[in-house]
Amino acid sequence: MIDLAIIGGGPAGLSAGLYATRGGIKNVVLFEKGLPGGAIASSSEIENYPGVEEVKSGMEFMDTWNRQCFRFGLTHQMEEILNVSKKDDSFVLKTYNKEIEAKNVIVCTGSIPKRAGIKGEDKFYGRGVSNCATCDGFFYKDKEVAVIGGGDTALEEALYLTNIASKVYLIHRRDDFRAAPSTVEKVKNNKKIELILSVTIEEIFGDQSGVNGIKYKDKNDNISTLNVPGIFVFVGMSVNHDILKNDNGSFICEVNKKGEVKVDLKMKTSLKGLYACGDIREDASRQVICAAGDGATASIEVINSSH
Secondary structure: OEEEEEEOOOHHHHHHHHHHHHOOOOOEEEEOOOOOOOHHHHOOOEOOOOOOOOOEOHHHHHHHHHHHHOOOOOEEEOOOOOEEEEEOOEEEEEOOOOEEEEEEEEEOOOEEEOOOOOOOOOOOEOOOEEOOHHHHHHHHOOOEEEEEOOEHHHHHHHHHHOOOOOEEEEEEOOOOOEOOHHHHHHHHHOOOEEEEEOOEEEEEEEEOOEEEEEEEEOOOOOEEEEOOOEEEEOOOEEEOOHHHEOOOOOEOOOEOOOOOEOOOOOOEOOOOOEEEOHHHEOOOOOOHHHHHHHHHHHHHHHHHHOO
16 A cells, blocks of 8 residues: 555645655655646746746756655656545545555646637647647747737746747737736737737637637627637636546535635645645645645645654
């Protein structure tokens, strides 16, 4: 039986593994179906992590985390956990072909980008519609693209795309942004970014080859067309909580109306031995430093509870 199972290999999971192994827990396994690093590894740049003065890409930034966090005996199993259930005083982790028992579980499965629900979005997803500028930006070298959204991610990715695209249209339904003031200032001062504000997206259109453009409506119900081959959508995140569901669709622990896991200040859920960290938990700040703190807090509590 595993002493501590950590599900998810982003900043929260890696930090949990570091603190757990360094703190003396012997059998700690990190379950991550891909390479550890998490969603932040696909970020174009990170410039606000304390102590890291140099601006780095998400991939560069997380590379050192992997080397450090596995130094003290953390084990990585490249397995996808499909479900977590309670069994007496332990937990059962189900994969595609086996079941694994663990005394304690820290869930750090993060979140995924939301779809905007725009007509044509699903039809052209992967054929001109994307949620990742660093993944797909190179397809639009010296071309015009559109970014939809008004938060930090949308603005940061719009800035990143100016290094590749000839022009970036930043489209937002309001006339102000929900991003850091410094980021907003950078966007407004970038000559390659054109703001299209207070509009509603009506449709993403295209043909067999992919996206051709976007139609949007202003406050006066006037319809305009923007011809671009690439559209990047950043309108929020949905938590990855499916592994915490019973067969009947209910959750094994308490969640809020958004499906975010309720935790206390020690990252404990309503189920003894189960912890939730990072984006999956209620009121998460969705910042790397906060997720890392969550992971450390949860592991410290596991250590204290085992004494």
